[in-house]
Amino acid sequence: MSSGSAILHTAVLTRRSVRGRLRQPAALTPSFVFPLFFAALGSASFSRIADRPDFAAIAPSFLNYAVAGAIVQGVLFASTSAAGDLATDIEQGFFERLLASPVTRTSILLGRLGSAMVVAVVQVTIFLAIFLAFGARIETGVIGFIGLVVAGALLALAMSGLMSGLAIKSGSPEVVQGAFPMVFALMFLSSAFFPRQYMTGWYQDVATWNPMSHVVEGMQGFMNQPLNVDQFLRAWLIPLGIALAAIAFGLRSLNKRLAAL
Amino acid sequence: MLPGPCRMAPSTFVTERLSRLARPGQEFVECNIVTTSPSAPIVATGLVRHFGSGDSLVRAVDGVDLQVEAGEIFGFLGPNGAGKSTTVRVLTTLLKPSAGSATVAGFDVATQADKVRRAIGVALQDAAIDPLMTGRELLDLQSVLYGIPKSVATKRGPELLERVGLTAAADRRVGTYSGGMRRRLDLALSLVHEPSVLFLDEPTTGLDPMSRLTLWEEVRRLNREGTTVLLTTQYLEEADQLADRIAIIDHGKIVRQGVPRDLKAQVGSPTLFIDVDGEHVDMARGILERFGDLRPTSEGKLGVGLAQGAEAVASVIRTLDEAGVHVRHLELNEPSLDDVFAEATGYRLEGADQ
Numbered sequence: 310m311s312s313g314s315a316i317l318h319t320a321v322l323t324r325r326s327v328r329g330r331l332r333q334p335a336a337l338t339p340s341f342v343f344p345l346f347f348a349a350l351g352s353a354s355f356s357r358i359a360d361r362p363d364f365a366a367i368a369p370s371f372l373n374y375a376v377a378g379a380i381v382q383g384v385l386f387a388s389t390s391a392a393g394d395l396a397t398d399i400e401q402g403f404f405e406r407l408l409a410s411p412v413t414r415t416s417i418l419l420g421r422l423g424s425a426m427v428v429a430v431v432q433v434t435i436f437l438a439i440f441l442a443f444g445a446r447i448e449t450g451v452i453g454f455i456g457l458v459v460a461g462a463l464l465a466l467a468m469s470g471l472m473s474g475l476a477i478k479s480g481s482p483e484v485v486q487g488a489f490p491m492v493f494a495l496m497f498l499s500s501a502f503f504p505r506q507y508m509t510g511w512y513q514d515v516a517t518w519n520p521m522s523h524v525v526e527g528m529q530g531f532m533n534q535p536l537n538v539d540q541f542l543r544a545w546l547i548p549l550g551i552a553l554a555a556i557a558f559g560l561r562s563l564n565k566r567l568a569a570l
Numbered sequence: 571m572l573p574g575p576c577r578m579a580p581s582t583f584v585t586e587r588l589s590r591l592a593r594p595g596q597e598f599v600e601c602n603i604v605t606t607s608p609s610a611p612i613v614a615t616g617l618v619r620h621f622g623s624g625d626s627l628v629r630a631v632d633g634v635d636l637q638v639e640a641g642e643i644f645g646f647l648g649p650n651g652a653g654k655s656t657t658v659r660v661l662t663t664l665l666k667p668s669a670g671s672a673t674v675a676g677f678d679v680a681t682q683a684d685k686v687r688r689a690i691g692v693a694l695q696d697a698a699i700d701p702l703m704t705g706r707e708l709l710d711l712q713s714v715l716y717g718i719p720k721s722v723a724t725k726r727g728p729e730l731l732e733r734v735g736l737t738a739a740a741d742r743r744v745g746t747y748s749g750g751m752r753r754r755l756d757l758a759l760s761l762v763h764e765p766s767v768l769f770l771d772e773p774t775t776g777l778d779p780m781s782r783l784t785l786w787e788e789v790r791r792l793n794r795e796g797t798t799v800l801l802t803t804q805y806l807e808e809a810d811q812l813a814d815r816i817a818i819i820d821h822g823k824i825v826r827q828g829v830p831r832d833l834k835a836q837v838g839s840p841t842l843f844i845d846v847d848g849e850h851v852d853m854a855r856g857i858l859e860r861f862g863d864l865r866p867t868s869e870g871k872l873g874v875g876l877a878q879g880a881e882a883v884a885s886v887i888r889t890l891d892e893a894g895v896h897v898r899h900l901e902l903n904e905p906s907l908d909d910v911f912a913e914a915t916g917y918r919l920e921g922a923d924q
Binding site: 317329409411 | 662663664665666684687688692694698699700702703707711712714715716717743
């Protein structure tokens with residue numbers, strides 16, 4: 310199978326997957342609504358934190374602070390849902406239909422990951438537009454905007470890769486959805502919703518070790534700090550590293566499933 | 571004597587069954603002789619597929635030998651769980667054989683799977699079609715996956731939709747299609763790359779009689795155009811109506827294989843039932859006895875198993891007429907595939923009359 314075919318197959322399966330996502334508003338809407346709801350709730354509940362004199366070093370407003378957390382939450386939510394669609398394909402037999410065709414096998418996985426990235430790009434753009442409309446501002450300007458969009462796409466790649474691996478391994482949408490609360494817990498144990506500097510005890514220790522904190526803080530850097538390399542390292546390289554490991558896991562799961570046929 | 575096929579040459583196949591003389595003291599053993607036609611689109615030799623291991627080992631396909639000739643419709647008949655779908659999955663590269671070998675369109679299913687996939691069309695049981703996509707989108711997707719140039723695909727897609735009667739529904743999501751429409755779309759999808767060999771796994775299961783007839787007609791049309799078709803079915807009538815040859819599979823083994831007419835003839839002679847005037851019953855009975863064994867019938871009728879087959883009907887009627895026996899009604903009953911199935915497996919196929 311040529312690499313040209315692989316790219317073409319990945320592209321058409323990405324398009325199919327994006328269409329599928331857009332045609333399930335009930336599945337896609339929560340990934341847009343809940344993060345914005347949590348951001349609004351957080352802004353209302355914790356806005357007085359911004360009155361602390363040292364908060365200015367973190368963000369100009371709590372709304373600005375909440376942007377990265379909302380993006381991460383939305384992207385993780387949507388990416389899990391995309392992987393759930395792959396499990397549905399397996400459960401309902403469309404996966405087998407694809408296997409009966411000369412499709413490049415890896416494209417079945419990569420098409421799903423591609424769609425998660427496309428949705429993430431749209432999602433991050435919409436989120437930023439909404440936050441900007443409500444008074445948030447991106448300190449790093451257009452480069453920061455691009456930095457956030459790329460970070461969202463890489464995070465989607467990482468999350469959908471992990472969950473797709475699980476989807477291929479289990480063949481069950483329920484297993485994929487069941488795994489999401491663990492990711493959600495990981496997010497609550499990070500600085501996505503609350504600054505790490507204000508945490509205490511074990512909670513702060515966990516948040517410090519949690520890679521999610523560093524991804525979020527890298528993205529917060531684009532929103533709230535002058536442009537620097539650290540933002541790219543944390544917001545791009547950590548998700549990229551996880552994504553590479555996740556893709557390897559996904560491909561291994563796929564190969565094992567195919568070998569078991 | 572080991573059961574199973576008796577291979578006389580590596581690549582041959584035989585449709586007829588022979589009796590072979592065993593060693594002194596042993597009985598005759600029936601076996602298939604395998605002769606090969608290299609050009610046959612589907613050839614399976616000693617095909618085995620098992621699942622599980624140890625005590626839980628299930629031999630879903632247990633030494634299947636078959637050969638489907640170019641241009642024929644081959645019916646694979648058996649009850650649920652007999653091994654039909656597993657055999658098709660192996661032949662279509664969706665499962666690897668545990669033992670034995672098979673070639674489809676001249677390519678080995680185990681070592682040349684990608685070439686097999688490019689040469690065949692597959693419509694699987696349950697028509698797994700993405701309900702969120704439209705018929706046209708699925709055809710476009712299938713065209714790309716099979717490497718069909720866009721210029722060709724844009725012409726062929728609408729042709730196929732027209733052919734299966736889905737032009738009006740082409741831009742509707744498949745989730746809104748009826749079962750029959752899904753099956754027809756499934757068939758269209760399997761034809762996108764104009765395959766020379768088509769696998770249809772229980773294509774009409776669950777369809778209403780009208781949809782079933784429509785699909786039969788399309789299968790016949792495809793076959794007339796030169797497509798070799800292997801279809802699995804649990805409906806005897808479907809096999810009888812469509813297939814040039816059939817194989818009956820039970821517990822993973824092929825228990826009968828051949829032309830339906832011949833298989834029926836092997837089961838027994840056709841029965842001629844006649845209805846004559848009361849005063850001629852005894853005379854008619856005497857005449858009928860000359861043509862075969864009398865068969866039990868309802869009161870007032872006579873039945874005879876024609877030893878010479880259906881060809882003897884004319885002679886029976888002529889003899890009765892010459893003897894002055896007036897025949898009010900006659901009926902010829904051929905053995906059915908259900909009889910063949912029952913004779914081969916020891917039980918009747920559930921829903922055989924469908």
